[in-house]
Structure formats: structure tokens, C-alpha cells
Amino acid sequence: MPDRQDVIVVDDLEKTYHLGEVEVKALKGISLNIKEGDFLVVTGRNGSGKSTLLHQLGLLDRPTSGKVRLNGRDATIMHEKERNRLRLRELGYIFQEFALISELTALENVMLPAMMLEKTSACKQRARELLAAVELKEQADHLPSQLSGGEQQKVAIARALINDPAVICADEPTANLDLVSAHEVLDIFYMLNTVANHTIVMVTHEHEETVYGNRLITLSDGKISHEE
Amino acid sequence: MKSDKRIPLFLILRHLRRANKWTFALIIVLLAVAFINLIFINSLFNGVIESNNNQIVAFRTGNIDLTPAEGQEYINDPERVVREIEKVKGVRVAAPETDVPGSLDFNGAKGDYSVTAIDPDSEKRATEVAKKMVKGSYLDPEDREGIIIGAEIAGEKDNGAKNLSFSGVRVGDELTLAVGSQKRDFTVRGVFRTKSNQADDRTFITEAALQSLAPELSGRASNIIIRTDNTGMEKEMVARLKAAGVNGTFVTWQEVAESLKTLTDSFVTINALLTIVGFFIAAVTIFIIIYVDITHRRQEIGILRAVGIKSNLVVSTYVLQGAVYTFFGVTLGTALYFGCIYPYFRAYPFQIPIGDVTLTVSPGDFVFRALTVVAVGVLSALIPAIIATRKGILDDILGR
Numbered sequence: 001m002p003d004r005q006d007v008i009v010v011d012d013l014e015k016t017y018h019l020g021e022v023e024v025k026a027l028k029g030i031s032l033n034i035k036e037g038d039f040l041v042v043t044g045r046n047g048s049g050k051s052t053l054l055h056q057l058g059l060l061d062r063p064t065s066g067k068v069r070l071n072g073r074d075a076t077i078m079h080e081k082e083r084n085r086l087r088l089r090e091l092g093y094i095f096q097e098f099a100l101i102s103e104l105t106a107l108e109n110v111m112l113p114a115m116m117l118e119k120t121s122a123c124k125q126r127a128r129e130l131l132a133a134v135e136l137k138e139q140a141d142h143l144p145s146q147l148s149g150g151e152q153q154k155v156a157i158a159r160a161l162i163n164d165p166a167v168i169c170a171d172e173p174t175a176n177l178d179l180v181s182a183h184e185v186l187d188i189f190y191m192l193n194t195v196a197n198h199t200i201v202m203v204t205h206e207h208e209e210t211v212y213g214n215r216l217i218t219l220s221d222g223k224i225s226h227e228e
Numbered sequence: 229m230k231s232d233k234r235i236p237l238f239l240i241l242r243h244l245r246r247a248n249k250w251t252f253a254l255i256i257v258l259l260a261v262a263f264i265n266l267i268f269i270n271s272l273f274n275g276v277i278e279s280n281n282n283q284i285v286a287f288r289t290g291n292i293d294l295t296p297a298e299g300q301e302y303i304n305d306p307e308r309v310v311r312e313i314e315k316v317k318g319v320r321v322a323a324p325e326t327d328v329p330g331s332l333d334f335n336g337a338k339g340d341y342s343v344t345a346i347d348p349d350s351e352k353r354a355t356e357v358a359k360k361m362v363k364g365s366y367l368d369p370e371d372r373e374g375i376i377i378g379a380e381i382a383g384e385k386d387n388g389a390k391n392l393s394f395s396g397v398r399v400g401d402e403l404t405l406a407v408g409s410q411k412r413d414f415t416v417r418g419v420f421r422t423k424s425n426q427a428d429d430r431t432f433i434t435e436a437a438l439q440s441l442a443p444e445l446s447g448r449a450s451n452i453i454i455r456t457d458n459t460g461m462e463k464e465m466v467a468r469l470k471a472a473g474v475n476g477t478f479v480t481w482q483e484v485a486e487s488l489k490t491l492t493d494s495f496v497t498i499n500a501l502l503t504i505v506g507f508f509i510a511a512v513t514i515f516i517i518i519y520v521d522i523t524h525r526r527q528e529i530g531i532l533r534a535v536g537i538k539s540n541l542v543v544s545t546y547v548l549q550g551a552v553y554t555f556f557g558v559t560l561g562t563a564l565y566f567g568c569i570y571p572y573f574r575a576y577p578f579q580i581p582i583g584d585v586t587l588t589v590s591p592g593d594f595v596f597r598a599l600t601v602v603a604v605g606v607l608s609a610l611i612p613a614i615i616a617t618r619k620g621i622l623d624d625i626l627g628r
Contacts, residue, residue: 060534060620061620080539081539084536085536087533087534093535095625099531099625102528103245112532112537113536115232115235116536120234
């Protein structure tokens with residue numbers, strides 16, 4: 001395999017929350033490198049810091065200390081506008097709860113991020129292709145409320161892919177899905193990684209899902225306790 | 229369209245199409261009510277002022293009141309002057325009036341009430357007193373023994389001036405009019421109530437009656453009431469009348485209204501105070517409605533930011549939504565106001581002691597209030613949208 005470049009470099013990352021007067025250290029000095037083409041599965045018990053780490057990688061939150069470099073650029077010191085630009089172009093984020101806009105159809109939800117960059121017709125065309133790829137061609141004009149959980153998550157995946165991001169971050173994407181839908185979603189991630197060479201970081205607490213990745217880290221009490 | 233500026237419009241159009249119809253309708257109705265509240269009070273007080281002004285024109289001075297030239301007590305040869313006036317373009321009718329210097333007596337009760345001699349035919353066209361007869365009938369031009377009296381003199385029930393009245397004169401009763409040493413009994417033909425304190429304390433007899441009672445006043449008028457085709461062009465009409473050679477002192481109804489300004493000033497002040505309170509209440513109401521709606525959509529704001537939509541576009545989306553909501557609210561309010569409320573109160577005016585008051589809307593006031601409501605709507609959306617975009621994305625999505 002040719003030498004792969006680091007897409008994300010995490011250096012001594014710490015995140016502390018303040019719940020009233022109580023200080024909760026969610027991340028305690030995490031360091032890791034994610035290379036192009038990695039399918040990194042992050043696992044651990046509830047409260048181990050998995051989602052907190054993913055929020056940092058997805059630039060949805062800022063750390064208390066440490067650095068997150070995306071394609072060599074330190075995102076932790078960037079202005080919010082620049083972080084926004086990276087979220088739009090370089091990152092695709094998939095939430096556990098799908099996070100679709102309820103008043104937009106599947107097609108409109110998928111094309112929305114692309115409308116920041118391209119003409120409507122081009123956005124629509126690409127969104128249709130992506131929906132077809134996740135086998136939702138017929139449901140393109142359905143509202144989220146008219147879709148099953150699995151279908152909504154597929155729409156969220158298509159939305160995450162619309163701007164062809166460098167990294168896809170998925171936060172427990174199967175947690176709200178039935179077994180069949182969960183496998184469909186995981187198969188999509190697997191194909192995205194192995195066929196389309198997308199870099200994927202997926203958080204899960206389901207042990208059996210760890211087999212889909214090519215790297216695994218386990219978090220425990222805000223630290224990496226195991227890595228393979 | 230390639231620009232990302234289309235995103236707010238894209239989102240708003242879909243929101244309008246797919247948002248919960250009942251919630252949307254409720255918000256629009258509440259905004260419409262807030263807007264109606266804002267224009268209703270203003271219209272009511274404008275109506276009071278307009279009613280007062282209309283009363284001056286309809287029952288007292290007409291559009292222009294021609295009084296004798298300075299230094300003269302009467303307008304001589306009023307018939308000739310009326311002919312001259314009525315030749316002027318824009319004049320509908322001119323009606324001479326002669327004040328009779330006398331006193332009235334009813335069953336021993338005396339009063340120095342204003343007695344005016346008129347030509348009933350021209351007076352009917354120049355003033356609207358004839359339309360306000362509450363008992364009996366108006367004067368006939370040839371009636372030399374009849375008199376009509378205002379409700380305040382007749383002593384109508386609840387007229388608020390019983391101590392100044394004859395306390396219950398009826399049609400057919402006889403009043404004695406004394407002019408100098410001459411005395412004459414007049415039969416009450418009718419009682420009128422205009423609700424104008426400029427008119428309801430007057431009594432009228434015919435010119436024919438005056439001629440037989442005080443022939444020395446024949447061929448003289450105290451004033452001539454001039455009604456024009458259009459109200460609001462009095463200054464121009466005065467200029468035309470002067471140019472046509474009509475001599476005398478011209479007093480427009482606006483000048484009379486100005487002299488009665490203490491009444492209208494009070495209403496202007498009350499109107500201003502209530503308008504300020506109304507604005508405050510409307511602003512708070514609109515703010516709460518839109519603020520709550522947008523605050524409930526914080527998760528959506530968080531999602532938009534998470535997928536990379538610029539914060540300024542997110543804010544623009546909700547500001548546009550606030551503007552659209554208030555636009556619909558103002559539109560519905562306008563439709564309800566002019567479709568239902570305004571015609572209803574035109575048909576069934578408020579019956580208040582100073583007259584029948586309908587709603588009067590000034591276009592300037594209306595536009596100002598409509599723009600204010602939209603501005604408040606925009607501000608109400610701007611504040612929570614800015615607060616939401618300054619918070620963390622996760623705080624928005626998780627509602628923290």
C-alpha cells in the first residue's frame with residue numbers, strides 16, 4: 001500500500017465540561033493520527049468520551065486544550081467562519097438521531113450543503129445520484145417523517161457525502177436502527193471506505209460493528225485504552 | 229442562481245409550504261390581532277377628531293363661513309351675494325343666515341338662546357340639521373309661525389344640559405320670541421339632535437317669519453354658509469371667491485376647528501399615549517410569538533450550522549421568516565380591518581355624547597404601523613437567531 005497521508009492529527013486533546021460546580025474531564029490527552037482511507041472505529045462504554053472525541057474531529061466543538069489538525073491545518077485556533085468552511089467542504093457528519101430538517105424532502109436535505117457551492121441543478125443531480133446509491137431513489141420527495149429510521153440515516157449519509165468530504169464522521173449511526181437497517185448502513189460505510197476510499201471515523205458501542213473498520217481504538221475514562 | 233444567498237429563500241419557501249398549518253395559522257392570527265389593536269385605537273381617536281370636524285362642516289359653518297367685512301355688522305343684499313358665490317366653480321350651495329337678537333320664553337322660563345333665521349331650502353342643502361330631526365319636522369319656507377329647536381334647548385332626556393334647557397318642550401308647544409319690544413309666539417315644529425354642541429343649542433325660524441317680526445333685518449345676513457364640492461380645498465376656494473369679487477371675511481371650517489382645538493388636542497394627547505402603550509404591547513406580543521417560535525427551532529439552526537451553512541445565512545433565514553410572518557399578519561389584519569371592522573363601524577358608529585364616531589384611518593399612520601410591525605418581527609427573529617448562532621453547535625442541536 002502506498003504511503004498514506006495523515007488527514008487528521010489529534011495531539012494531546014483534552015475536553016473538560018463544567019456541570020454546575022462539578023468539573024468533568026471527558027477527554028484526557030488523546031493523541032492519534034487518522035490516515036487517508038482509514039476506517040477508524042471508536043468504541044468504549046457510555047461516558048468514555050467517544051462522542052466527545054467525534055465532536056472534536058467533526059469541528060462541532062472546541063477542545064479545552066490540545067490540537068486537531070485537518071489536512072495539516074490547526075482547526076482549534078481557526079475562526080468559526082473557517083471551521084464552518086471545513087465542515088462544509090472537508091467533513092461529513094452523521095448524527096445518531098439523523099438530524100434532518102423536517103420541512104425538507106430527502107432530496108432537499110441532501111442537496112442543501114451543496115447549494116453553498118454549486119448551482120441548484122447540479123446540486124439536485126448529485127443529490128439524486130447519491131440517493132440512488134443508498135437505494136432511496138423512489139423516496140427522494142418524501143419528508144423525513146415519511147421515512148423509516150434506516151431510510152433517514154441513509155439520507156443523512158447521502159447528505160454527508162454531497163460535497164465529497166475528506167472525512168466522514170458517524171456518531172453511533174446504527175443506534176436507532178433495527179438490525180436489518182443497521183447492517184445496510186454499515187454496508188454502505190464499508191463500501192464507501194473500501195470502494196470509494198473515503199476516510200471514515202465511526203463511533204459505536206456495539207462490539208460486533210467494530211469488524212467493519214480497519215482500525216479500532218477503545219476509549220476508557222477519556223483516554224485511549226486499547227488500539228489495534 | 230449560484231449564490232448561496234438563495235438558501236434563506238429556499239428554506240423559507242419550504243417552511244411556509246410544509247410547516248404545521250395550524251401553528252402557522254395561529255401565529256398569523258395573533259400577529260394580525262396585534263396589528264389590528266395597533267390601528268384600531270388610532271382609528272378610533274382619528275374618528276373622534278374627524279367626527280368633530282365633520283360636525284363643524286355639517287351643522288355649523290359649512291366648508292366656508294362668509295361673515296361681514298370688518299367694521300360691518302351684516303352682509304347686505306345676501307341674495308345677490310349668494311348668486312355671486314354660487315357662480316364660482318366648486319361651490320355647491322350658499323345659504324344665508326341671520327342671527328336674531330332676542331330671547332325665548334317657555335312657560336315663564338327665559339333663555340338667551342341663539343335664534344337664527346334661515347331659508348329652509350338652501351339651508352337644507354348647506355347643512356345637515358334637517359336630517360337630524362328627532363321629533364316633528366323641519367321648517368317650511370313659508371312658515372311664519374314655526375320654530376325648530378336643538379335638543380339641548382328642548383330638554384331632551386339625557387342631553388346633559390337640563391339646567392340650561394326648557395326641560396321638555398314638545399312639538400306643538402308655543403315659545404315666545406322677544407325681539408326688542410316685539411313679541412311673537414312660535415309653535416315648535418320639530419326638535420333636532422345633531423350631537424354637536426355647536427348646533428344643538430340653536431333654534432331656527434324662517435326668513436319669512438323674521439321679515440314679519442323684525443322687518444329692519446330683512447335683506448341682511450349675519451353670515452353665509454358655503455358648501456363646496458370637495459372638502460379640503462377651502463383655501464383655494466376662498467381665493468376663487470375673492471377673485472370673483474365676493475367681499476367679506478372668510479372663515480374656513482379648519483379655522484373654526486383650530487379655535488376649538490382644546491377638545492381635539494385632548495384627544496390627540498390621549499391618542500398619542502394610547503398609541504405608545506399599544507406599540508409597546510404589540511411589540512412585546514410580536515416579540516414573544518416570534519421569539520418562542522424561533523427558539524423552538526434551535527435544533528434546526530444547529531443542524532444547518534453543522535452541515536456548513538454560514539451563520540449569516542442561518543440568521544438571514546430566520547429574519548426573513550420573521551418578516552414573512554409579520555407580512556402575512558399585517559395582510560390578514562388589513563383584510564379583517566377593512567373587510568369587517570371598518571365597514572361594521574361605518575354602518576354602526578359608536579354612539580358617544582359628542583357625536584357618532586366611526587373609524588378613520590390615515591394612510592400615513594397605517595403604513596407606519598404596518599412597517600413597525602414588520603420591523604418588530606424582523607428584530608424578534610434577529611435576536612434569537614443571533615443568540616443561537618453564537619452558541620455552540622452542539623448546544624443548539626442538544627437544546628442546552
